[in-house]
Amino acid sequence: MSDPVPFRPFAAGTQPPLDASGYGSTRIRHPGRAPHRLPHTVTETTGPAFSPAHFPEMADLTRLGRGAPLGERIIVAGQVLDEDGRPVPHTMIEIWQANAAGRYDHPADTHDAPADPNFHGEGRVFTDAEGRYRFLTIKPGAYPWRNHTNAWRPVHIHLSLFGTGFAQRLVTQMYFPGDPLLELDPIYHAIEDAGARERLVSRFDLGITQPEFALGYRFDITLRGRGATPFEADAEEEAH
Amino acid sequence: MPAATASQTIGPYWHLVEHPEWADLTRFGAEGERITVTGRIIDGVGAPVTDACVEIWQASPPADARFPGFGRAGTDAEGRFRFTTLKPGPVPGRGNAQQAPHLAVTILARGLMTGLRTRIYFADDPLNEMDPLLSSLADPAERATLIARAEGPGSWRLDMVLQGEGETVFLEV
Numbered sequence: 001m002s003d004p005v006p007f008r009p010f011a012a013g014t015q016p017p018l019d020a021s022g023y024g025s026t027r028i029r030h031p032g033r034a035p036h037r038l039p040h041t042v043t044e045t046t047g048p049a050f051s052p053a054h055f056p057e058m059a060d061l062t063r064l065g066r067g068a069p070l071g072e073r074i075i076v077a078g079q080v081l082d083e084d085g086r087p088v089p090h091t092m093i094e095i096w097q098a099n100a101a102g103r104y105d106h107p108a109d110t111h112d113a114p115a116d117p118n119f120h121g122e123g124r125v126f127t128d129a130e131g132r133y134r135f136l137t138i139k140p141g142a143y144p145w146r147n148h149t150n151a152w153r154p155v156h157i158h159l160s161l162f163g164t165g166f167a168q169r170l171v172t173q174m175y176f177p178g179d180p181l182l183e184l185d186p187i188y189h190a191i192e193d194a195g196a197r198e199r200l201v202s203r204f205d206l207g208i209t210q211p212e213f214a215l216g217y218r219f220d221i222t223l224r225g226r227g228a229t230p231f232e233a234d235a236e237e238e239a240h
Numbered sequence: 241m242p243a244a245t246a247s248q249t250i251g252p253y254w255h256l257v258e259h260p261e262w263a264d265l266t267r268f269g270a271e272g273e274r275i276t277v278t279g280r281i282i283d284g285v286g287a288p289v290t291d292a293c294v295e296i297w298q299a300s301p302p303a304d305a306r307f308p309g310f311g312r313a314g315t316d317a318e319g320r321f322r323f324t325t326l327k328p329g330p331v332p333g334r335g336n337a338q339q340a341p342h343l344a345v346t347i348l349a350r351g352l353m354t355g356l357r358t359r360i361y362f363a364d365d366p367l368n369e370m371d372p373l374l375s376s377l378a379d380p381a382e383r384a385t386l387i388a389r390a391e392g393p394g395s396w397r398l399d400m401v402l403q404g405e406g407e408t409v410f411l412e413v
Contacts, residue, residue, distance in 0.1 A: 003334045007413075011243035016353035023249075025351030028284035029402050035357070035412035038373060041333050042299045043344045043359075044413045048310030049303060054268065085241045096256035104253040108291070122256045158251065162310075166297045166344050167413045169355060173248040190353055191246045199242055224244045 022186030065118030071100025071138030083225030087131030102141030284403030288319025
């Protein structure tokens with residue numbers, strides 16, 4: 001049997017380090033040793049196949065309470081592609097976020113901002129055959145955290161993706177254009193590469209915007225591509 | 241095409257997408273040798289990590305409509321996670337190698353900018369000796385950080401240390 005095709009290593013600087021000095025919680029949680037490199041096997045190249053039958057869609061986060069949540073309705077849409085531009089179809093995206101006042105419906109959130117009984121903040125969608133997804137929600141609020149004096153998280157929505165293999169798993173945060181808190185945020189700035197940072201900022205999109213109803217934001221997501229980079233292929237050739 | 245989207249921490253509020261039943265991979269009626277796998281996640285000062293999201297994936301037995309192969313468990317006030325699943329069998333490695341039965345693990349938490357990857361093997365499995373990953377670790381103490389011990393019939397335990405003494409071997413996948 002031939003070896004499964006591995007996922008490519010991440011491009012330098014495009015992923016944040018575990019030891020991100022500006023983000024205090026990393027201090028006693030980041031491993032001290034460099035990770036042990038593991039060539040991909042079937043364990044890493046395969047992954048769970050979630051189906052809406054077992055994991056129902058929740059594409060309208062504004063309809064999961066008894067009434068309409070407070071806040072500005074928004075539509076978030078985009079496409080999930082791999083690094084070779086191939087759509088990632090029928091993949092599950094999990095979504096969670098704070099309410100419009102910047103408070104999570106979570107017991108650990110003690111921020112003194114109003115709870116909203118009509119907004120839980122959980123969503124789940126699947127991409128279509130072209131890798132496209134769309135959900136309706138309210139724009140979350142910024143909120144303070146205790147990382148440093150007068151620290152505030154920029155407005156963000158959490159997204160979790162599984163892709164087609166265990167090594168493709170991605171948990172990230174989508175930000176909003178023009179947010180002045182982005183420049184001050186150590187979690188965003190833990191990513192060294194400016195282009196990689198900026199790709200976490202959604203774009204206002206008039207095409208997604210629904211007249212008389214909700215503004216639209218576009219957020220495209222790229223998952224790791226498969227196959228060795230040319231450099232890696234050369235190295236493997238030499239090793240044989 | 242741009243490089244892969246950057247990871248950001250799962251943060252302290254990920255429980256909004258937690259469904260405790262996901263920790264039981266047999267809940268859709270899977271048949272086979274049922275096991276429990278538990279452990280504690282410990283930080284660099286020896287304190288329990290009480291807000292971690294622990295995920296497992298296993299290529300064996302193969303996932304199907306009754307066995308998702310994937311589970312997720314949140315850690316409790318003692319930093320403990322607990323899964324119910326089917327005992328994995330051996331799976332092919334690269335080339336002609338065989339891999340000993342194992343679970344692939346991702347740990348996500350506040351303070352982790354990316355998920356930490358590791359594996360859980362099972363003590364006393366004769367295939368462990370020949371497993372490519374285990375045998376690539378020269379130090380038996382490092383190898384031991386990947387091997388769960390039996391606590392009773394069908395009950396396995398492996399604690400994981402994020403940093404410092406006894407630090408778990410984490411993997412670059």
